[in-house]
Amino acid sequence: MNHELISPQGLRIDGRRQNELRQISIKLGVLDRCDGSSFYLHGNTKVIASISGPKHPSKASSKKDENFYFNVRVKFATFSKNGERQKVMKNSKLLGEFELNLKNIFKSVILVEKYEKSQLDLNIEILQTDGGSEICAAVNAATLALIDAGICMREYICACTASLTSDGIPLLDVSHLEEISGGPTLTIAALPRIGDHDQSVSFVELSQKFYLKDLNKIFDCALRGCEKIRAILDEAIRSNANETAISELTDN
Amino acid sequence: MSQEELYKTINPVKYLRNFVEKSLRPDGRDLLEFRPTIINKDSIATAEGSAIIKLGTTTVICGIKAELAEPDSSEPSNGFIVPNIELTKLCSPKYRAIGVSLDSQIMNQTLYNILFNSGCVDLTELCIAKGKLVWVLYCDLVCLDDDGSVLDVASLALITALKSLKLPKVNYDLDTKVIKVDDTIKKGINLKALPVTTTFITFEQKYLLADPTSDEESIADTFVTIATCDGQLSYIYQPGGNSLASEQFESLIKQAGKREKYIISLLENIFE
Numbered sequence: 001m002n003h004e005l006i007s008p009q010g011l012r013i014d015g016r017r018q019n020e021l022r023q024i025s026i027k028l029g030v031l032d033r034c035d036g037s038s039f040y041l042h043g044n045t046k047v048i049a050s051i052s053g054p055k056h057p058s059k060a061s062s063k064k065d066e067n068f069y070f071n072v073r074v075k076f077a078t079f080s081k082n083g084e085r086q087k088v089m090k091n092s093k094l095l096g097e098f099e100l101n102l103k104n105i106f107k108s109v110i111l112v113e114k115y116e117k118s119q120l121d122l123n124i125e126i127l128q129t130d131g132g133s134e135i136c137a138a139v140n141a142a143t144l145a146l147i148d149a150g151i152c153m154r155e156y157i158c159a160c161t162a163s164l165t166s167d168g169i170p171l172l173d174v175s176h177l178e179e180i181s182g183g184p185t186l187t188i189a190a191l192p193r194i195g196d197h198d199q200s201v202s203f204v205e206l207s208q209k210f211y212l213k214d215l216n217k218i219f220d221c222a223l224r225g226c227e228k229i230r231a232i233l234d235e236a237i238r239s240n241a242n243e244t245a246i247s248e249l250t251d252n
Numbered sequence: 253m254s255q256e257e258l259y260k261t262i263n264p265v266k267y268l269r270n271f272v273e274k275s276l277r278p279d280g281r282d283l284l285e286f287r288p289t290i291i292n293k294d295s296i297a298t299a300e301g302s303a304i305i306k307l308g309t310t311t312v313i314c315g316i317k318a319e320l321a322e323p324d325s326s327e328p329s330n331g332f333i334v335p336n337i338e339l340t341k342l343c344s345p346k347y348r349a350i351g352v353s354l355d356s357q358i359m360n361q362t363l364y365n366i367l368f369n370s371g372c373v374d375l376t377e378l379c380i381a382k383g384k385l386v387w388v389l390y391c392d393l394v395c396l397d398d399d400g401s402v403l404d405v406a407s408l409a410l411i412t413a414l415k416s417l418k419l420p421k422v423n424y425d426l427d428t429k430v431i432k433v434d435d436t437i438k439k440g441i442n443l444k445a446l447p448v449t450t451t452f453i454t455f456e457q458k459y460l461l462a463d464p465t466s467d468e469e470s471i472a473d474t475f476v477t478i479a480t481c482d483g484q485l486s487y488i489y490q491p492g493g494n495s496l497a498s499e500q501f502e503s504l505i506k507q508a509g510k511r512e513k514y515i516i517s518l519l520e521n522i523f524e
Contacts, residue, residue, distance in 0.1 A: 079299035079315025
């Protein structure tokens with residue numbers, strides 16, 4: 001079954017090469033009522049992330065008496081999945097795990113010292129998904145929204161998936177079809193390598209199993225994917241900042 | 253904070269009054285001028301019908317998911333349309349973070365009324381087998397940004413999504429009770445009318461403002477929402493507040509009619 005994942009010409013089911021990312025489209029500052037927002041399109045997944053804060057902690061938050069309050073809320077739109085209407089999941093374990101993962105990923109990279117006793121709210125709305133690793137899109141969208149809001153961060157956090165065919169060829173950025181075809185899927189969120197500063201990984205999730213000897217291959221593939229995504233995110237941020245700067249200058 | 257923002261925060265009523273007395277609004281519009289409208293259809297591939305509408309910065313996305321169900325025994329050839337809007341902290345700090353708020357429940361009912369008062373959709377079109385199988389259209393709206401006039405944007409998103417709806421062909425065998433869904437053949441539903449809503453507010457009992465922003469809504473005396481279709485009045489909603497003179501009402505209805513023409517021309521452009 002696995003050998004269909006990559007044809008003899010080196011093309012995958014959707015026509016990509018082994019180390020090609022799916023189409024990514026980014027828009028920043030899409031929402032007006034919050035401090036930072038982003039629209040992130042990756043293949044068939046569309047996500048909107050919005051950041052509200054830093055602000056005075058709400059009553060509910062201040063009961064917990066922490067140093068920095070970071071609330072994450074993820075919502076799947078009811079029309080987001082193919083097939084059945086997505087029922088509203090209340091207290092769902094899956095959502096809880098998703099939110100906790102995002103919380104931990106970002107708490108480690110936001111410069112918390114600058115936001116003591118403040119609250120930051122992250123809202124993720126998943127508008128469309130084909131079922132594959134929404135956490136990657138959520139992490140990338142959240143990074144963009146945080147930067148759009150001007151929240152101080154150590155580095156970009158980029159998330160990517162990678163898989164392995166039965167012949168041991170690593171595939172970058174798996175689509176849902178490839179995911180359910182049976183190969184293992186490695187999802188990582190990493191702070192990519194820039195200059196001398198080495199890359200570090202913040203979140204790893206693996207489904208299925210593969211031989212330990214293939215670990216390096218698939219890990220490297222995913223990390224290189226994160227680097228590529230970082231470049232794409234960075235370019236979007238810079239061109240957006242450029243446009244904003246130009247419009248501010250011409251206004252004055 | 254700039255001087256202007258400070259003044260606006262300290263005395264929002266006087267701030268708006270200073271503009272309105274000169275027949276202008278803080279964003280430079282005339283009293284009865286609307287913000288730019290952007291309509292986008294078929295935005296979500298996983299939904300059977302979808303639309304994103306922007307009015308200034310107010311943004312609502314509508315996605316329709318169709319499911320099969322048994323009809324009500326009292327109306328065996330009628331399908332169901334269930335509009336449901338989500339107003340959460342994502343779109344404005346005035347709403348609750350999670351859960352269903354009173355505002356969204358009121359808006360759900362208002363959207364339903366607007367849809368059925370105008371005779372927009374004939375529910376018998378959603379019937380597959382009388383008394384046995386009908387379509388249920390779950391129209392889920394998510395408000396992404398609330399800068400006033402959410403009802404206008406939501407109802408426009410709803411009818412645009414309904415117009416872009418593509419339902420697969422369903423065969424129901426009465427004898428074997430087997431349901432066969434054919435995804436390759438897709439057909440839309442026929443909309444008999446396209447209701448367009450316009451929201452106005454009154455300010456200090458004498459000024460009428462069309463398409464209020466969130467700041468203007470918070471200091472308004474009263475709201476009036478008027479829905480028209482085919483140049484005819486189909487729904488009026490005024491949730492209490494100060495009274496309006498009948499001449500004011502008449503002028504509002506005329507404005508609503510003009511707005512409807514403009515919106516219909518936009519829709520015709522998209523759906524050619």
